[in-house]
Amino acid sequence: MITWAASDGREEGGDRVVPAASTIKLFVASAFWRSGLDPAEPVGVPPAAWSVADVLSTVTLGDCALLAVAFSDNAATNVLLDRLGFDAVNDEARRLGCERTEVRRLMLTAGTENLTCARDLARGIAAIDEERVFGALARAHDSELPLLLEGRDVRVKTGELWPRVYHEVALVDGVLGVAVCSSPAARPGEIAALAASLVGVNSS
Secondary structure, three states: OEEEEEOOOOEEOOOOOEEOHHHHHHHHHHHHHOOOOOOOOEOOOOOOOOOOHHHOOOOEHHHHHHHHHHOOOHHHHHHHHHHHOHHHHHHHHHHOOOOOOEOOOOOOOOOOOOEEOHHHHHHHHHHOOOHHHHHHHOOOOOOOHHHHOOOOOEEEEEEEEOOOEEEEEEEEOOOEEEEEEEOOOOOHHHHHHHHHHHHHHHHO
């Protein structure tokens, strides 16, 4: 099933709750930059799959915030979650207007799923007020959406637990948040095309 939402209020099934996968990392990074923790603090990084932070010789908390968003690094995200605590991330999601988003476990660990919905993702990314989150997103290159919206400023975060879910959430031109969620997972190209069509409708 595919659901979508835009921050201007358009949506279809936008309140349907789904596993958040890596989209939760937006809220982790936003919470970190508002936390007062020292980004220059060196940290040890326990290993986790789909990560690079755990093999680097030196890593800071700020590096973890960059890697979590730009490269969807699971080990870096877990370091931030351990330091912040789940409550701080969930409080940040609520501050950003999210009603159904909740972090409940570390990345790639057993336990209850982290949750979100398309409405929360679209609303949340449009409300994030920390430029360093978007600076990290500018380094991510795992979505077709920027190619479909050539000439636009597109900052996009993907999330997948294949074959169960695949999501994309983006901020376009610094104004419009769009999110498309699929469970079970739809093809990434299909999700990106739908997200692009939402931007086209808004721009016409």
